[in-house]
Amino acid sequence: MYVYDEFDRTFVKERVNDFRGQVKRRLAGELTEDEFKPLRLMNGVYLQLHAYMLRIAIPYGTLSSKQLRMLGHVARKYDKGYGHFTTRQNIQFNWIKLEELPDAMADLASVGMHGLQTSGNCIRNITTDHFAAVAPDEIEDPRVWGEIIRQWSTLHPEFTFLPRKFKIAISAAKADRAAIRVHDIGLRLYENEAGEHGFEVMVGGGLGRTPFLGKTIREFLPKRDLLSYLEAVLRVYNQFGRRDNIYKARIKILVHEIGAEAFSKEVEAEWAQIKSGPLALDTITVADIVSRFQYPAYEALKDETEALESAKRDKQFETWYENSVAPHNQPGYAVVTVSLKPEGAPPGDATAEQMEKIAGLADRFSFGEIRVSHVQNLVLPHVAQRDLPELWRSLDALGVATPNVNLISDIISCPGLDYCSLANARSIPIAQGLTRRFRDLEKQRDLGPIHINIDGCINSCGHHHIGNIGILGVEKNGEEVYQIKLGGRSDSKAQLGELLGPAVPAGEIIDVVENIIDVYVELRKNPHERFVNVVHRVGLEPFKERIYAAH
Amino acid sequence: MTSPLQQKFKVNGPVVVTANRTTDGIVIYRTANGWSAKIEDAAVAMTSTVALALLKDAHADSVYAIGSYVAPVEISESKEIVPGNLREKIRQAGPTFELPVSG
Numbered sequence A: 001m002y003v004y005d006e007f008d009r010t011f012v013k014e015r016v017n018d019f020r021g022q023v024k025r026r027l028a029g030e031l032t033e034d035e036f037k038p039l040r041l042m043n044g045v046y047l048q049l050h051a052y053m054l055r056i057a058i059p060y061g062t063l064s065s066k067q068l069r070m071l072g073h074v075a076r077k078y079d080k081g082y083g084h085f086t087t088r089q090n091i092q093f094n095w096i097k098l099e100e101l102p103d104a105m106a107d108l109a110s111v112g113m114h115g116l117q118t119s120g121n122c123i124r125n126i127t128t129d130h131f132a133a134v135a136p137d138e139i140e141d142p143r144v145w146g147e148i149i150r151q152w153s154t155l156h157p158e159f160t161f162l163p164r165k166f167k168i169a170i171s172a173a174k175a176d177r178a179a180i181r182v183h184d185i186g187l188r189l190y191e192n193e194a195g196e197h198g199f200e201v202m203v204g205g206g207l208g209r210t211p212f213l214g215k216t217i218r219e220f221l222p223k224r225d226l227l228s229y230l231e232a233v234l235r236v237y238n239q240f241g242r243r244d245n246i247y248k249a250r251i252k253i254l255v256h257e258i259g260a261e262a263f264s265k266e267v268e269a270e271w272a273q274i275k276s277g278p279l280a281l282d283t284i285t286v287a288d289i290v291s292r293f294q295y296p297a298y299e300a301l302k303d304e305t306e307a308l309e310s311a312k313r314d315k316q317f318e319t320w321y322e323n324s325v326a327p328h329n330q331p332g333y334a335v336v337t338v339s340l341k342p343e344g345a346p347p348g349d350a351t352a353e354q355m356e357k358i359a360g361l362a363d364r365f366s367f368g369e370i371r372v373s374h375v376q377n378l379v380l381p382h383v384a385q386r387d388l389p390e391l392w393r394s395l396d397a398l399g400v401a402t403p404n405v406n407l408i409s410d411i412i413s414c415p416g417l418d419y420c421s422l423a424n425a426r427s428i429p430i431a432q433g434l435t436r437r438f439r440d441l442e443k444q445r446d447l448g449p450i451h452i453n454i455d456g457c458i459n460s461c462g463h464h465h466i467g468n469i470g471i472l473g474v475e476k477n478g479e480e481v482y483q484i485k486l487g488g489r490s491d492s493k494a495q496l497g498e499l500l501g502p503a504v505p506a507g508e509i510i511d512v513v514e515n516i517i518d519v520y521v522e523l524r525k526n527p528h529e530r531f532v533n534v535v536h537r538v539g540l541e542p543f544k545e546r547i548y549a550a551h
Numbered sequence B: 001m002t003s004p005l006q007q008k009f010k011v012n013g014p015v016v017v018t019a020n021r022t023t024d025g026i027v028i029y030r031t032a033n034g035w036s037a038k039i040e041d042a043a044v045a046m047t048s049t050v051a052l053a054l055l056k057d058a059h060a061d062s063v064y065a066i067g068s069y070v071a072p073v074e075i076s077e078s079k080e081i082v083p084g085n086l087r088e089k090i091r092q093a094g095p096t097f098e099l100p101v102s103g
Helices: A006-027 A033-041 A065-078 A098-109 A142-153 A223-240 A251-258 A260-274 A283-291 A305-311 A315-324 A352-365 A385-397 A428-437 A441-447 A506-523 A531-538 A541-548 B048-060 B086-093
Strands: A045-047 A052-057 A062-064 A082-085 A090-096 A168-171 A185-191 A197-203 A215-222 A325-327 A333-338 A349-351 A369-372 A378-384 A452-455 A469-476 A479-486 B015-021 B027-030 B065-075 B081-083
Touching: A006 A033, A006 A098, A033 A045, A052 A098, A062 A065, A065 A082, A065 A090, A065 A098, A065 A352, A065 A369, A082 A352, A090 A098, A142 A168, A142 A185, A142 A223, A142 A283, A185 A223, A197 A223, A215 A223, A215 A260, A223 A251, A223 A260, A251 A260, A305 A315, A305 A385, A315 A325, A315 A333, A315 A385, A315 A441, A333 A385, A349 A352, A352 A369, A352 A378, A352 A385, A378 A385, A428 A452, A428 A506, A441 A506, A469 A506, A479 A506, A506 A531, A506 A541, A531 A541, B015 B048, B027 B048, B048 B065, B065 B086, B081 B086
Parallel strands: A168 A185, A452 A469
Antiparallel strands: A045 A052, A052 A090, A062 A369, A082 A090, A082 A349, A185 A197, A197 A215, A325 A333, A333 A378, A369 A378, A469 A479, B015 B027, B015 B065, B065 B081
């Protein structure tokens, strides 16, 4: 957990007071909507189909139990009793009233939460690995660097009106769990041959209408230079990024148009001017930020092999354990993923009761800490292995222990046309239909890891370009039809999916996905060959043939 | 950018003017002399002249309503006003699945 200092607490409270005044003036007609809109967006307030939507940042995906309880309170008091965890480690409330928003924001500010950097053409909420600081394959806690970037970016006067929004993700582990290659800047913290820690800097990744994987413009950036280098990247973007065409305004277009090499040269030239200036990170500054992260006082435990073997005699527990429990870097501890993907439910939604009770379980079993993943699940990061059976029973009673993590029903989905004013087609009902079709958990396990991502428009909040199976809803002659991409992945071997063929009608999409899965099962060399690997080995033809031959 | 009031648009069937209410964002429809949250109260226009007049009135009330625009409707056999496309159906009736219910 990171503890905000007085400066941050005061700033967030002042922002709420400012917003209260702005809402009052808007409701009195002293501000027009055109004047008010940029002000509300700076605080994460959107207008969607049915109501205002409040997006709240969960910086680098870490929540305290107090904060999660507060989110439950906001859901209960100001919304319809639930919230939606997004693909960028944020939470959205879909039914907030403008006249009540200042009160909701004041409640959130009381636990250090806000909607800053969740909207507008600024540097957005910094995201990272939801297993940060507990993953055995990690070299150091990436959230420290997320916080350093947050402090640099929140009020940066130069970067408040960028050509377009700007997303940064950091990973410090071997496995990429933060999809860093599809961010405007992806930072991979690693140890070089000399044993020093630094960043590989990737620029120009992104999804949306024009998807690109980020290109590495610096193989190794010493940690002390992180902010000066980012400043140089942002300056080059701010200067050369297009402002005349919203579809060409993201940094990915600039990097693509001038080329990574030319872009890198511009950055290096800018960086040379500023690298020794005030942005160079001295060890005292970094140590101060590190000291504000509170780490659990772990007990000296041993791995509970025997106790767990005994608990696994309960087959249901064993299934959940094998699926939802990941190794921890401390002996005797485990990392538990809490599935927000029960059969037939909107992916990533949690009720107020679930939030409050998971907060309680975090207090009892996870040092009061919860993580939010970009896969739209929650994580209890510090669970003593001896507590796993009891925790499982409690999670199961709450409906959040479906053992489907990384399986075909662990679907990422944007809100789609059921909520979103940008969407052209629905996405949640497709996710619901798929989880019902593949409800057999044994079959899901047999199929192995398969990531389905669904979007209701090309903006790609549901990351369909990098789904093993990516589904994009579009509207054609008043009907919803769905395009399918295969072979995308967001891990350390990130790749964009390839379009399978013409879009299929809404009424056929579930059958089509099942047919794709059937082809996979027929073609896999053995039960361990993953879906995505089969797609890359055999190409799209066998899938095309099955799906389109009959048409 | 062209003002919505200067935009030329064709009206090929019945339309209404709809917006979101400023105070709480809910979906509202322009009536003959104000606004209503019920589509059945909406003033239906059959021509672009009438639709533009409704839109002009709606924009004049920009404190109460946000983002007014013309949306297609259908008139059912029982003379009910029904939203004319999926987006408008969802705006009127809410998401097409059961919302999560908290205990």
